Amino acid sequence: DAGVIQSPRHEVTEMGQEVTLRCKLISGHNSLFWYRQTMMRGLELLIYFNNNVPIDDSGMPEDRFSAKMPNASFSTLKIQPSEPRDSAVYFCASSKGTPQETQYFGPGTRLLVL
């Protein structure tokens, strides 16, 4: 069974450009998490969806960030406009049922904003 799939795996862009990160959940999972990881701040939760509905977006840094879940198996995280301080590894994770269930992480997208 395929795990969580993320694309792209690496992204290098220039400040001001729009960046779209993509995530495909594990089949049968109904919870979706977007995280950002940096050396300085560790692993931070950005947003949590359950059954396609955003439940907690308190971790979204600012209006430049937006996330959608157009169907039960797919999500996007968009940054517009991007800034150098957005450079990080962005992980998507999915779980079945409640958030306390095991989260399965995707391989991550390494984003570098120049």
Place this chain on the structure above:
Amino acid sequence: QKEVEQNSGPLSVPEGAIASLNCTYSDRGSQSFFWYRQYSGKSPELIMSIYSNGDKEDGRFTAQLNKASQYVSLLIRDSQPSDSATYLCAVAPGGSYIPTFGRGTSLIVHP
């Protein structure tokens, strides 16, 4: 603000020794506790979860939970160089709440 604290390390142990990783948390109402392992350049993967006070053993790994003192620990027996990684502690309150991750402890097991 729910906080999860870990010593960043690195914790260096010789091969075959017991590695002890500790985590403290601020939310006394926390109900679920997780240990994730993250190899360099890879994504976190769950290795242990614990929900009740006491010890939980899985192979070479033992998770220990003390809710009164608000700490959870992970013991790795017979440490191997392949255990070298960053270990993330995650703590979730009861109900449908989201785990908060600590910043992780780097473990180095040297031959």
